[in-house]
Amino acid sequence: MAKRATTEVVFSTRDFALLQNTSLSAASHHLRVLEKRGETVRITRGIWANPHHPHFTLMACVSFLLGQEQGYVSFLTALHRHGMISQIPPVIQVATTGHSRKLETSIGRFEFFQLKPSMMLPGVEWSDSHIPYRMASLEKALMDTFYIATRKGRRFIKLPEMHLEFNRKKLLKLIKEQRFALPMRQAILRRIQNATTHEAIT
Numbered sequence: 001m002a003k004r005a006t007t008e009v010v011f012s013t014r015d016f017a018l019l020q021n022t023s024l025s026a027a028s029h030h031l032r033v034l035e036k037r038g039e040t041v042r043i044t045r046g047i048w049a050n051p052h053h054p055h056f057t058l059m060a061c062v063s064f065l066l067g068q069e070q071g072y073v074s075f076l077t078a079l080h081r082h083g084m085i086s087q088i089p090p091v092i093q094v095a096t097t098g099h100s101r102k103l104e105t106s107i108g109r110f111e112f113f114q115l116k117p118s119m120m121l122p123g124v125e126w127s128d129s130h131i132p133y134r135m136a137s138l139e140k141a142l143m144d145t146f147y148i149a150t151r152k153g154r155r156f157i158k159l160p161e162m163h164l165e166f167n168r169k170k171l172l173k174l175i176k177e178q179r180f181a182l183p184m185r186q187a188i189l190r191r192i193q194n195a196t197t198h199e200a201i202t
Contacts, residue, residue, distance in 0.1 A: 143188065
């Protein structure tokens with residue numbers, strides 16, 4: 001029974017209950033027992049993972065953590081995945097239509113930034129990993145980062161050292177498609193200009 005339960009990589013308590021043909025309360029109890037044995041990890045309420053599975057990654061948890069929200073991996077996490085920054089971010093950063101928030105788990109940290117629903121689709125791609133997840137393209141991750149940097153909270157004012165090799169036309173096209181208000185567009189373009197003054201672009 002336990003062996004069958006842990007063949008899933010990331011799953012909900014409801015998924016487990018259906019798999020075991022049992023009630024939610026019984027499933028929750030069983031999962032807590034498996035957690036004590038080190039076979040599963042509770043990510044957040046109702047969401048579990050098997051970190052020992054060969055296909056497990058923290059990014060595989062993102063769609064489960066988003067639930068009914070739209071979202072995707074972006075910001076410094078995506079920039080690192082695309083090779084633009086070498087420094088590994090200490091958290092998995094996610095764009096979401098839900099509230100901005102942070103989540104601390106026993107196996108990793110997640111940070112969610114609220115973006116408009118209109119920013120959810122352009123420039124977002126599916127990963128080619130065993131468990132696919134949605135991730136911003138390099139140019140989209142840059143736009144998202146610069147966008148948040150212009151808003152309250154002063155996030156991303158200082159960025160890690162970046163290897164700024166990207167397609168400027170693609171980035172400007174993404175900004176144009178969003179139809180940002182003029183002050184916002186100018187602020188984002190200033191950040192791009194400051195970032196690329198001494199760097200190569202394609």
